[in-house]
Amino acid sequence: MSKVLIIGAGGVGQVVTHKCAQRRDIFSEITLASRTKSKCDAIAAQLGGDINTAQVDADNVPELVTLIRQLQPKLVINVALPYQDLHIMDACLETGVDYLDTANYEPLDTAKFEYSWQWAYQERFKEKGLMALLGSGFDPGVTNVYTALAAKKYLDVVEELDIIDANAGSHGQPFATNFNPEINIREVTATCRHWEDGRFVESPALSTKRVFDFPEGIGPMNCFRLYHEEMESLVKHIPTIKKAQFWMTFSDNYLKHLEVLQNVGMTRIDAVEFGGQKIVPIQFLKALLPDPGSLGPLTKGKTCIGVIARGTKDGQRRQVYIYNICDHEACYKEVQSQAISYTTGVPAVVGAIMMLTKQWHAPGVFNMEQFDPELFLDVLGPMGLPTVVVDGGTWPEL
Ligand code: NDP
Numbered sequence: 001m002s003k004v005l006i007i008g009a010g011g012v013g014q015v016v017t018h019k020c021a022q023r024r025d026i027f028s029e030i031t032l033a034s035r036t037k038s039k040c041d042a043i044a045a046q047l048g049g050d051i052n053t054a055q056v057d058a059d060n061v062p063e064l065v066t067l068i069r070q071l072q073p074k075l076v077i078n079v080a081l082p083y084q085d086l087h088i089m090d091a092c093l094e095t096g097v098d099y100l101d102t103a104n105y106e107p108l109d110t111a112k113f114e115y116s117w118q119w120a121y122q123e124r125f126k127e128k129g130l131m132a133l134l135g136s137g138f139d140p141g142v143t144n145v146y147t148a149l150a151a152k153k154y155l156d157v158v159e160e161l162d163i164i165d166a167n168a169g170s171h172g173q174p175f176a177t178n179f180n181p182e183i184n185i186r187e188v189t190a191t192c193r194h195w196e197d198g199r200f201v202e203s204p205a206l207s208t209k210r211v212f213d214f215p216e217g218i219g220p221m222n223c224f225r226l227y228h229e230e231m232e233s234l235v236k237h238i239p240t241i242k243k244a245q246f247w248m249t250f251s252d253n254y255l256k257h258l259e260v261l262q263n264v265g266m267t268r269i270d271a272v273e274f275g276g277q278k279i280v281p282i283q284f285l286k287a288l289l290p291d292p293g294s295l296g297p298l299t300k301g302k303t304c305i306g307v308i309a310r311g312t313k314d315g316q317r318r319q320v321y322i323y324n325i326c327d328h329e330a331c332y333k334e335v336q337s338q339a340i341s342y343t344t345g346v347p348a349v350v351g352a353i354m355m356l357t358k359q360w361h362a363p364g365v366f367n368m369e370q371f372d373p374e375l376f377l378d379v380l381g382p383m384g385l386p387t388v389v390v391d392g393g394t395w396p397e398l
Helices: 010-024 037-046 061-069 082-095 122-127 143-154 181-189 232-239 250-263 281-288 292-298 328-334 339-356 373-380
Strands: 002-006 027-033 051-057 075-076 098-099 131-134 156-166 192-196 198-204 207-214 218-228 243-249 273-274 277-279 303-315 316-327 366-367 387-391
Touching: 002 010, 002 339, 010 027, 010 037, 010 143, 010 292, 010 339, 027 037, 027 303, 037 051, 051 061, 061 082, 075 082, 075 243, 075 339, 082 098, 098 339, 122 366, 122 387, 131 339, 143 232, 143 316, 143 387, 156 207, 156 218, 156 232, 181 281, 192 218, 192 232, 198 373, 232 243, 232 366, 250 277, 273 316, 277 281, 292 316, 292 328, 292 339, 303 339, 316 328, 339 373
Parallel strands: 002 027, 002 075, 027 051, 075 098, 098 131, 131 366, 156 243
Antiparallel strands: 156 303, 192 198, 192 243, 207 218, 218 243, 273 277, 303 316, 316 387
16 A cells, blocks of 8 residues: 655646546555646546646756655656656655656757666665656656567577557547657657667668558557667666567658648757747647647557567577557546556556566666566556567568
């Protein structure tokens, strides 16, 4: 029975709060804090008010420290934005509380995703006997756990990895993103990197396309190669991986809008002068686009996110495809959010359960593949995200 502090009342924060509230055996007291308290109160109201709410600016470490000291949680679940990661980690260190997030730190003025900033906290967390679990969403998160499962159970040596994220759902809007638009567009428009023969190889954003035939009735969809943060930790912790690529599906309509927005400068992350004040175009664009939370009741269809791991087993070449299928409408029925927020929020709560029950616990800063994958997956399925394993299939090389 533990007190938990959730920071961030967006799409993912809503799912995390609902799911923690379903497990009162673990989360005896839940506080949801965010920059805009009314958003926390709206989520608390969905749950009959049985949740504490608070206002906090997570970029202000003294403010965070005051709140954490007042609440004395066992764990802080950070589902604000990646810009806040280091501030929240600093506050956890100062107050002696464990930390969990779903996305790696990114500086506000550079679209640069890497773990170096957070891995640099390793010694400080260790010295204080505290744990930080990084990237406990779906991708990163469950994709790391699936890779660890392939390495533990299905392959003796993992050599190649294709992480494939399909959103086969549709919200009927001309252009909208399924999670924070600023973070989503920064990720998609960043230079692509994939791992090959011991180094990251760069290619222009969205320049490599494949068609992949997704299972369970989804069928063939266009996938584009992107850089994604889990590749950095996976190739470090599973050094036999020679090649790792990340693929995401995008509709022609999404890509058409994105291209125009890029061409006219609306995805720029630097400040421009307008009407006597400075504005950052991508932040202005975020204000114009539909709030991802509003897509919940509109989105129909499924997501399919998983990992194809290739390598050897008993000296023979072998591959395994491990994935989850999630249905947007079923998610909305359960927690009033679409599947993108759901597939991120549920693994965050399962990561929290792993830490609070000490099934995954050690001092230091960790990525998901460093712990026993089966313990995590045993809880993830019953919490709403079952795992499908197709061992020994024949998927084409991507
Ligand atoms: P949203 O934009 O919907 O929500 C973010 C929330 O954080 C908002 O409530 C926002 O407040 C709050 N926030 C922002 N800045 C601060 C601050 N300085 N202090 C306090 N609160 C703040 O984002 P999502 O819910 O879609 O995403 C949440 C996180 O999940 C992101 O880090 C995202 O990258 C990650 N993610 C991870 C995935 C994975 O699979 N690993 C997939 C999808 C998302 P306000 O309402 O006032 O703006």
